[in-house]
Amino acid sequence: MTSQPLLRVRDLETRFYADFGVVRAVDGVSFDVHPGETLGLVGESGSGKSVTAMSILRLVGSPGRIVAGSIELEGVDLLGLDAEEMRRVRGGQISTVFQNPMTALNPALRIGWQLDEAHLAHHRDGTKSAAREKAIEMLRSVGIAEAETRAESYPHEYSGGMRQRIVIAMGMMNNPKLIIADEPTTALDVTIQAQVIDLLKRLIADHDMALILITHNMGVVANMCDRVAVMYAGQIVEEAPVDKLFDDPRHPYTWALLRSLPSIETRGERLPAIPGFPPDMTNPPEGCRFRPRCPFAEDVCEEPPPLVMLDDGTKSRCWIAQRGETFADRDDRLLHRDKPA
Amino acid sequence: MSISDAGAPVDTGDGTSRALLQLTDVVKYFTVRQGLLAATHTVHAVDGITLNIFEGETLGVVGESGCGKSTLARVVVGLLRPDSGSVELGGTDIHAGDSDAASARRKLQMVFQDPAGSLNPRLSVLDSVAEPLHARGMRRTDDRVFEALDLVGLKAEYAHRLPHQLSGGQQQRACIARALISEARVVVHDEAVSALDISLQAQVLNLLRDLQDRLGLTYVFISHDLATVQTISTRIAVMYLGKVVELSPARRFHERPLHPYSVALRSAVPVPHPAVERARARILLRGDVPSPLAPPSGCRFNTRCPLAQDICREAEPPLTEHAPGQWAACHFAGRFDRTLSAIREQPHDGTAS
Numbered sequence: 001m002t003s004q005p006l007l008r009v010r011d012l013e014t015r016f017y018a019d020f021g022v023v024r025a026v027d028g029v030s031f032d033v034h035p036g037e038t039l040g041l042v043g044e045s046g047s048g049k050s051v052t053a054m055s056i057l058r059l060v061g062s063p064g065r066i067v068a069g070s071i072e073l074e075g076v077d078l079l080g081l082d083a084e085e086m087r088r089v090r091g092g093q094i095s096t097v098f099q100n101p102m103t104a105l106n107p108a109l110r111i112g113w114q115l116d117e118a119h120l121a122h123h124r125d126g127t128k129s130a131a132r133e134k135a136i137e138m139l140r141s142v143g144i145a146e147a148e149t150r151a152e153s154y155p156h157e158y159s160g161g162m163r164q165r166i167v168i169a170m171g172m173m174n175n176p177k178l179i180i181a182d183e184p185t186t187a188l189d190v191t192i193q194a195q196v197i198d199l200l201k202r203l204i205a206d207h208d209m210a211l212i213l214i215t216h217n218m219g220v221v222a223n224m225c226d227r228v229a230v231m232y233a234g235q236i237v238e239e240a241p242v243d244k245l246f247d248d249p250r251h252p253y254t255w256a257l258l259r260s261l262p263s264i265e266t267r268g269e270r271l272p273a274i275p276g277f278p279p280d281m282t283n284p285p286e287g288c289r290f291r292p293r294c295p296f297a298e299d300v301c302e303e304p305p306p307l308v309m310l311d312d313g314t315k316s317r318c319w320i321a322q323r324g325e326t327f328a329d330r331d332d333r334l335l336h337r338d339k340p341a
Numbered sequence: 342m343s344i345s346d347a348g349a350p351v352d353t354g355d356g357t358s359r360a361l362l363q364l365t366d367v368v369k370y371f372t373v374r375q376g377l378l379a380a381t382h383t384v385h386a387v388d389g390i391t392l393n394i395f396e397g398e399t400l401g402v403v404g405e406s407g408c409g410k411s412t413l414a415r416v417v418v419g420l421l422r423p424d425s426g427s428v429e430l431g432g433t434d435i436h437a438g439d440s441d442a443a444s445a446r447r448k449l450q451m452v453f454q455d456p457a458g459s460l461n462p463r464l465s466v467l468d469s470v471a472e473p474l475h476a477r478g479m480r481r482t483d484d485r486v487f488e489a490l491d492l493v494g495l496k497a498e499y500a501h502r503l504p505h506q507l508s509g510g511q512q513q514r515a516c517i518a519r520a521l522i523s524e525a526r527v528v529v530h531d532e533a534v535s536a537l538d539i540s541l542q543a544q545v546l547n548l549l550r551d552l553q554d555r556l557g558l559t560y561v562f563i564s565h566d567l568a569t570v571q572t573i574s575t576r577i578a579v580m581y582l583g584k585v586v587e588l589s590p591a592r593r594f595h596e597r598p599l600h601p602y603s604v605a606l607r608s609a610v611p612v613p614h615p616a617v618e619r620a621r622a623r624i625l626l627r628g629d630v631p632s633p634l635a636p637p638s639g640c641r642f643n644t645r646c647p648l649a650q651d652i653c654r655e656a657e658p659p660l661t662e663h664a665p666g667q668w669a670a671c672h673f674a675g676r677f678d679r680t681l682s683a684i685r686e687q688p689h690d691g692t693a694s
Contacts, residue, residue: 044538044539044540045509045538159629160406161629162629189405189406189565189630190405190565190567190606190609190610191405191605191606191609191625191626191630191645192405192629193609194608194609194611194623194625194626195626197611198623198625216538216539217611218539218613219568219610219611219613219618220611221613222611222614222615222617222618223611223615223618242615243615243616246613246614246615256540257539257540258613260539260540260542260543261539261543261568261613262542262543262546262566262568262569262572262573263568263571263613270547270550271543271546271547271572272543273540273543273544273547274540274543274544275544277508277510277511277541278508278538278540
């Protein structure tokens with residue numbers, strides 16, 4: 001990746017000031033997204049992946065606040081923009097696709113109207129007819145047949161998969177450079193999921209857009225991503241090209257996560273499981289945050305490891321990986337198989 | 342309608358062959374009214390299902406939303422009464438309404454998808470888990486609750502906590518403890534691990550396997566997630582629009598699924614291997630699942646089936662045995678391998694028809 005990054009996130013910290021304490025949801029996250037690239041942001045619930053996305057869009061609501069860091073889109077720090085400038089970025093250069101298409105669409109308005117609005121909000125001098133022309137074009141490009149007629153339908157007249165296509169069409173209205181998709185296929189049935197994945201991949205390639213794909217589904221990651229950042233307890237613990245990550249994970253969490261996936265090969269056997277539970281983010285563990293659940297933890301792990309680029313180009317936040325050790329060949333019997341905690 | 346001996350005793354490969362639970366031609370429709378003055382419509386949720394479930398096995402049920410798998414689960418545990426057909430546990434009709442039926446139903450328990458939603462937020466874990474005993478008029482014996490909590494790996498200190506003080510995985514363990522406390526013999530899991538994170542999913546799946554070994558439980562494991570179903574099941578039933586379209590031993594299902602929908606379903610699941618994902622051609626089904634309000638005539642899959650012929654639109658294929666223990670409802674079951682691989686090669690735009 002020699003190109004200038006499209007998006008450059010540095011040392012991002014987002015906290016939630018709740019009654020029961022301060023939740024350090026995103027705690028020093030840095031990454032780049034290059035033009036045309038698909039970056040997967042994976043992790044379990046509470047790892048901070050969705051809050052990272054909402055921070056980029058500056059949509060973190062009270063009691064949450066971005067307390068540190070920078071988010072540069074083509075060299076412009078989004079954290080320095082005023083509200084009106086930020087509004088133009090959202091739905092303009094950056095657009096979003098969320099998990100549940102029904103909540104992204106207004107149930108009381110025809111979908112054509114909603115698509116027109118996406119155009120008019122970013123073209124002050126735009127006309128209704130120009131907006132509708134664009135809306136029809138976008139509906140066609142996401143595979144809605146008879147787009148002119150179907151634009152007059154309400155969201156409830158569409159199936160779940162079709163609604164997600166419409167949300168994607170809406171995101172495409174202003175030729176964005178970056179799409180942030182948060183679990184875009186999780187709510188869909190598998191045969192529909194396959195259709196939507198296919199559609200997203202085609203649109204990204206045709207329009208040379210970059211995509212941040214937030215998901216917990218490692219199959220979807222393997223299918224769609226060029227590069228993957230794995231998050232655990234508010235931090236990126238590993239970042240690598242997709243093949244590298246799956247073949248030779250350089251963080252014990254990534255290794256354990258990949259081993260614990262149910263698959264046909266594990267039929268009838270116990271699954272290797274990561275022991276314990278994800279940490280309480282009001283009070284994350286001292287030192288390496290994965291240490292209490294890590295089968296390889298040593299004394300050195302009591303010191304918090306930095307995220308460091310290794311010889312093979314992978315970035316890892318693990319002392320053991322940083323002194324050259326790998327995990328791919330480790331015996332997964334080290335993981336919790338015998339008696340669940 | 343289904344053949345009456347579908348799922349007749351077969352060797353499941355694990356030496357279990359006695360049918361514990363027998364479903365005979367179970368039908369469950371729902372009546373809905375769309376709009377104020379509109380006519381009523383009938384949702385064909387479960388449309389003639391005959392299945393035998395054997396002692397000690399795990400029957401996986403997969404299908405997409407609207408296929409009737411959750412309705413089937415509720416009929417099996419007695420939460421819904423079928424319109425016709427019967428569910429028998431060890432020969433007792435659980436919907437008969439007498440005391441035998443009531444005691445049979447007690448042996449059928451269910452674990453739901455959303456553990457937070459199935460625990461009373463104001464009751465401690467101790468009280469929630471004790472409820473089935475209470476419902477039977479038993480004097481609450483804390484000892485039995487602690488025994489059940491120990492069984493599912495919840496420490497005694499969690500007994501006095503409220504649901505919101507537990508993680509999702511711990512809540513689901515409490516739900517499993519509650520299902521087991523009244524001496525369940527069959528536990529129906531309806532998307533029981535779907536809401537959990539991957540690392541906790543593996544823990545709970547292992548726990549389910551342990552409990553099955555230790556207590557000799559029989560499971561019906563319902564999920565939309567084929568990978569999970571394939572890991573845990575002895576046999577797999579694939580549902581489509583209220584019907585079982587394939588019923589196969591898990592090993593056979595993995596090696597050679599018989600129904601084109603099973604093949605497509607497997608093909609649609611992305612696997613966690615980037616090189617494999619890039620190399621393979623996927624069978625993309627066109628369009629959406631048709632509405633269960635008006636299922637297509639003939640084979641219900643014909644509108645999306647890449648192989649559909651005239652006969653598929655005219656005659657509904659019965660569920661028949663094509664290989665030992667392997668049943669499918671398709672006019673071309675097992676005869677389409679070559680045709681399907683040809684379809685796989687075709688470029689596909691993935692758009693709806």
